[in-house]
Amino acid sequence: MDATIDAPAAPPPTDRPTARATGVTRAPDGSLVVRVRRGRLSARLDARSVAVTAVALGLATLVFAWSLTLGDYPLSLGDVVRTLVGQGEQRHEFIVRTLRLPRGLTGLLVGASLGLAGAVFQRIMRNPLASPDLIGISNGAAAAAVFVIVVLGGSSTEVTWGALAGAVGTGAAIHLLAYKRGISGYRLVLVGVAVTAMMTSITSYLLTRAEIYEAQRAVVWLTGSLNARGWDHVRPLTVALAVLLPAVLALARHLRVLDLGDDAARGLGARADRVRSGLLLVATALVAVSVASAGPVSFVALVAPQIGRRLVGGSSAALVPSAALGALLLVASDLVARRVVAPTELPVGVVTAILGAPYLLILLARANRIGSAG
Amino acid sequence: MTMTSATTSTPPLEAQDLRLAYDDRVVVDGLSVSIPRGQVTVIVGANACGKSTLLRALARLLKPRRGTVLLDGRDIHRLPTRQVATELGILPQQPIAPEGISVADLVARGRHPHQRWLRQWSVTDEQAVEAALQATGMADLADRPVDELSGGQRQRAWIALALAQGTDVMLLDEPTTFLDLAHQIEVLDLLHELNRRDERTIVLVLHDLNLACRYADHLVAMKQGRIVAEGPPREVMTPEIVEDVFGLACQVIDDPLTATPMVVPVPNGRRAEPPGPPASAPDPALVNGHR
Numbered sequence: 063m064d065a066t067i068d069a070p071a072a073p074p075p076t077d078r079p080t081a082r083a084t085g086v087t088r089a090p091d092g093s094l095v096v097r098v099r100r101g102r103l104s105a106r107l108d109a110r111s112v113a114v115t116a117v118a119l120g121l122a123t124l125v126f127a128w129s130l131t132l133g134d135y136p137l138s139l140g141d142v143v144r145t146l147v148g149q150g151e152q153r154h155e156f157i158v159r160t161l162r163l164p165r166g167l168t169g170l171l172v173g174a175s176l177g178l179a180g181a182v183f184q185r186i187m188r189n190p191l192a193s194p195d196l197i198g199i200s201n202g203a204a205a206a207a208v209f210v211i212v213v214l215g216g217s218s219t220e221v222t223w224g225a226l227a228g229a230v231g232t233g234a235a236i237h238l239l240a241y242k243r244g245i246s247g248y249r250l251v252l253v254g255v256a257v258t259a260m261m262t263s264i265t266s267y268l269l270t271r272a273e274i275y276e277a278q279r280a281v282v283w284l285t286g287s288l289n290a291r292g293w294d295h296v297r298p299l300t301v302a303l304a305v306l307l308p309a310v311l312a313l314a315r316h317l318r319v320l321d322l323g324d325d326a327a328r329g330l331g332a333r334a335d336r337v338r339s340g341l342l343l344v345a346t347a348l349v350a351v352s353v354a355s356a357g358p359v360s361f362v363a364l365v366a367p368q369i370g371r372r373l374v375g376g377s378s379a380a381l382v383p384s385a386a387l388g389a390l391l392l393v394a395s396d397l398v399a400r401r402v403v404a405p406t407e408l409p410v411g412v413v414t415a416i417l418g419a420p421y422l423l424i425l426l427a428r429a430n431r432i433g434s435a436g
Numbered sequence: 437m438t439m440t441s442a443t444t445s446t447p448p449l450e451a452q453d454l455r456l457a458y459d460d461r462v463v464v465d466g467l468s469v470s471i472p473r474g475q476v477t478v479i480v481g482a483n484a485c486g487k488s489t490l491l492r493a494l495a496r497l498l499k500p501r502r503g504t505v506l507l508d509g510r511d512i513h514r515l516p517t518r519q520v521a522t523e524l525g526i527l528p529q530q531p532i533a534p535e536g537i538s539v540a541d542l543v544a545r546g547r548h549p550h551q552r553w554l555r556q557w558s559v560t561d562e563q564a565v566e567a568a569l570q571a572t573g574m575a576d577l578a579d580r581p582v583d584e585l586s587g588g589q590r591q592r593a594w595i596a597l598a599l600a601q602g603t604d605v606m607l608l609d610e611p612t613t614f615l616d617l618a619h620q621i622e623v624l625d626l627l628h629e630l631n632r633r634d635e636r637t638i639v640l641v642l643h644d645l646n647l648a649c650r651y652a653d654h655l656v657a658m659k660q661g662r663i664v665a666e667g668p669p670r671e672v673m674t675p676e677i678v679e680d681v682f683g684l685a686c687q688v689i690d691d692p693l694t695a696t697p698m699v700v701p702v703p704n705g706r707r708a709e710p711p712g713p714p715a716s717a718p719d720p721a722l723v724n725g726h727r
Contacts, residue, residue, distance in 0.1 A: 083559050087562075089544060089557045090538065090540030090541045090543070090544040090565065090578070091537075091538075091541040091544065092541075095556070095557040097557075097558075097559070101558055101559045102555070103554045103555065104554075104555055104556050104557050104558050105554070105556050105557075106556045106557050312553060315551075315553070315556075316548075318545055318548065319545050319548045321532065321534040322531050322532055322533070322534070322542075322545060323528060323530075323531050323532040325492075325497050325526070325528040325531070326526075326527075326528050326531045326532070328496070328497055328517065329495060329497070329521060329524075329525060329526035329527075329528070330521050330545065330546065330548040330549055330601065331517050331518035331520070331521030331522070331548055331549035332517070332548065333517055376536070
């Protein structure tokens with residue numbers, strides 16, 4: 063039958079490189095293929111994605127390390143490293159391990175989650191504006207959190223749970239409202255915009271009813287902040303990312319055939335509606351966990367994937383690079399937020415837009431000149 | 437390979453008592469058909485007769501309201517999507533080529549059902565794509581963007597994708613629509629060759645009756661969701677059946693080159709006038725009046 067296709071007796075006569083069972087080669091889309099164990103295992107990596115991810119993670123690590131040295135009580139990088147490996151002074155121990163380390167880690171993890179979630183949303187909905195800020199999930203979390211603060215007078219742990227419930231509830235409502243024989247990006251954006259408006263007015267209403275102290279607390283939470291984040295925030299974020307990132311990557315493998323249309327994708331063994339719903343579910347979970355930990359930090363989910371796609375180029379969704387860039391953007395913003403009017407610490411959400419927007423504008427301006435904006 | 441469960445008596449693809457509908461609109465009802473192994477089957481019929489709908493159901497893209505589709509004797513809707521994709525390939529009517537994608541990249545996506553998390557691009561994948569490019573004459577164009585190809589080349593690239601998928605059964609929904617006659621012949625010759633070389637089972641939906649007669653081993657004529665006639669083109673393509681299926685009065689003569697049946701519509705109206713001397717200038721009324 064198709065033996066000629068599955069196992070040709072001899073490689074076809076061609077000037078193209080012949081298949082190699084072990085080692086590094088190139089796939090037709092230009093990605094690098096690494097084959098080990100005589101070709102029984104093979105993985106493909108996009109070289110530019112790997113490079114962008116590595117650079118972004120390297121920079122994020124540098125900024126993260128630097129941020130550990132800064133504060134009311136400055137430390138040298140040596141002090142920080144010694145403390146981290148357990149050989150520092152007693153008084154440094156508390157500052158680094160209890161105050162600064164969890165805050166920095168929360169920043170990295172929230173940034174990565176938001177960057178990844180934003181990239182998934184934009185890719186599935188084929189809309190660069192489709193970020194969780196704009197389709198209502200963050201706003202649902204915000205309305206719930208403000209409700210807990212203003213009406214229930216809840217503790218910060220209770221606010222976290224409230225925000226989580228708000229994000230999950232709103233995400234589920236948006237999916238259900240937008241579902242009509244599968245998820246269409248267009249419907250989802252429209253439903254999201256409507257839900258955003260509803261949630262924003264609930265939040266505004268609650269704020270007008272609030273006492274001044276509660277209102278201030280609510281507004282700080284609404285801006286998104288990493289102040290006083292501890293290990294209680296780091297642990298759930300780590301678990302969430304450890305589960306959800308592989309889930310995204312497993313589902314994203316099918317995007318290559320979803321690009322050919324839903325029928326063609328199904329003919330090639332991928333069920334488009336299930337892949338899309340699964341990805342949206344995972345992205346919603348990522349947003350819910352991040353918003354619960356740091357509040358609705360604006361703009362990271364919108365801008366990190368935009369920057370990622372432009373740096374990686376091609377039609378790639380740049381999922382992992384967007385996560386790395388989100389982490390970098392958030393820790394860098396937090397560093398600025400902490401130092402720009404020190405000793406007062408600004409909420410990080412104030413800075414993300416100020417830092418991210420100009421960079422996106424620069425990239426857009428450059429793309430305009432070479433004629434590929436959008 | 438898929439020959440294990442199949443015997444020569446089991447058709448590779450079979451539909452039993454199908455009812456197919458979109459929402460409340462029933463398009464096909466009570467249809468049964470058996471696709472012969474290793475042959476080219478062509479489905480013809482007037483617009484909206486349900487032939488594309490039938491093809492979609494055979495390819496498991498549409499779930500029947502009643503009845504079953506059997507792939508090598510097994511209910512296709514009980515098989516995992518990916519397993520079906522290793523045994524049956526479908527080229528939809530208007531597949532989407534992502535912007536800027538190269539021919540080789542497109543064809544490589546046909547290997548998707550064979551890939552796993554830890555086997556993303558195997559040697560077999562590479563060889564299958566290479567062989568598919570060779571078989572469709574696309575090897576020299578492998579690095580060209582699909583957007584830059586002619587219509588016929590583009591359709592050959594899609595057929596190469598289906599070929600790289602490595603299935604014994606290949607379904608194609610109107611693969612020649614939007615192609616000029618030369619490119620239609622190019623695509624059909626390629627499919628004929630693929631069928632004869634590897635005994636692949638091919639099912640096509642076609643509009644052009646004469647081309648259908650030329651390339652079909654087995655012809656299926658449909659009307660209003662039913663099969664009116666099926667069999668060798670010589671038996672199916674009679675003036676009576678063409679009149680019934682298309683509402684077109686015609687004569688059927690032998691194709692002077694292939695001796696397959698050829699439909700010649702009976703002229704009527706203005707077109708019935710015997711050819712006279714050419715008009716000095718085209719009459720716009722006449723041009724518009726001719727459909």
